[in-house]
Amino acid sequence: MIHRPPAPNSANEQKLQRAASAALFAVLVLLALWVVREFLPAVAWACVLAIVLWPAYQAIERHPAFRGRTTWLATVLTVAIALLVVLPIALMAIQAGGEAHDLYLWARTAQENGVPVPDFVSHLPFGSRQVSDWWQANLTQPLKESPAMKGLHGDAIVSFGRHFGARAVRASMTFGFMLVTLFVILQAGPRLSATVMRGARRAFGADGAQLLQRMAAAVRATVTGLVVVGLGEGVLLGIAYMFTGVPHAALLATVTAIAAMLPFCAPLVFCGAALWLAAQGAIVGAIVLAVTGVVVVFVAEHFVRPVLIGNSTRLSFLLVLFGILGGATTFGLIGIFIGPALMTVLMVLWANWAE
Structure with missing residues (x-):
């Protein structure tokens, strides 16, 4: 009896096998993500x-x-x-x-x-x-x-x-x-970086690897912009705390810097300090602190931070703002960094499609 070698798979069978392999890989990846969610x-x-x-x-x-x-x-x-x-x-x-x-x-x-x-x-x-009437009715009694x-x-x-x-x-x-x-x-270290880039090139080609690099640059620029602006707001408002007589000015400046790393959170701190000054009868100091805080935060959030992030990511002011706020709304705190990266991907895809 003569044993003949099995006939090679047809083109249709190979396509089905590739599709089945891709589906199996996708299911396994989703299952792994669900396990470590x-x-x-x-x-x-x-x-x-x-x-x-x-x-x-x-x-x-x-x-x-x-x-x-x-x-x-x-x-x-x-x-x-x-x-x-x-x-x-x-x-x-x-x-x-x-x-x-x-x-x-x-x-x-x-x-x-x-x-x-x-x-x-x-x-x-x-x-x-x-x-005064509300205070008398609710807070002056025990x-x-x-x-x-x-x-x-x-x-x-x-x-x-x-x-x-x-x-x-x-x-x-x-x-x-x-x-x-x-x-x-x-x-x-470098071994992991090289593996990620090699995988991106193999899966998506040179454009995919370049897009991955742009996303990493967007994340890096976003963190840099948030930290630099946050520290700047903390220093400037810390000086305002000292001049207006707010106690523990250095500690409060640290809290302000941390809050300022999140968009539009610094007002919660300096407004609270201004209200404390007003409660102590220092109305002028409270007004000076509130006005100083509003000016510092307005300039930092609307001009300095978008420029720092946008120059590195090549995004406009509006897309940077939408990316930060929309990312935070959708994904929580980590979305502050994911949002600008996704906006960068959107702009790259749009530029490639429009060419």
Whole structure:
């Protein structure tokens, strides 16, 4: 009996096999993503930080002390990121702990005796009588009997504390996994970068690799713009805090800088400080601080930040703003960096299609 070799697959069978292989790969990838879905935020943050740190990584790697020592370099950069996040939180916690006793005494006095009407209420240009009447009806009497405080019963406070604690634990775990992932990415170093670029070229061609580089540049520019502008706003408003007599000006400037790294969040801090000044009777200082804050934030958010991000990503002011705000609305905090990258992809695709 003569055994003949099997006939080669026809073109249609090969197409079906390729389609089946692609479908199987897609299902496996989606299944893997579903399995690790709880860790995707940590991975996303680690990727963003790795993209931002990549130029510094390359510069440090060329130094003789770190040449060929990727593990040491990854450790140094990961520890630096951890300290940049942990130290401000620790300083604020220490400061809050120092003020906790005074805050407790004030709250206890307010529970027993109420809060007297501040002097600045009588000096308001309008609405003084209405504010004073509401304050007298709700806050001058013992707060435990005040109608405005009825909703703040013990069970609600305990429930809020548990919810806040659970969120804090979850955020701490995400931060920890992010640091581990960042260390692994940095330790892989150039090998991982070369693999990603080779895969992009193989899957999407030269245009795909170039698009990936543009997206990385957009993420890097967005982080740089947010951090630089945030630090600038923190310094300028910190000077305003000192001149207007706000206590703990340095700590409040740090909080402002962190808040200013998120679009339009700095007003929450300096407006609160201005209201505190007004409550102490320093109306002129409150007005000066509020006006200074509005001018600084307006210039930073509408001109400086879009220019810093747009020059690197080659996006217009409107697309940068839409990318930041739309990304934050859609994806949360990580969307601040994803949004401009997606806008960059959109513009590249449009330019290629229009040619």
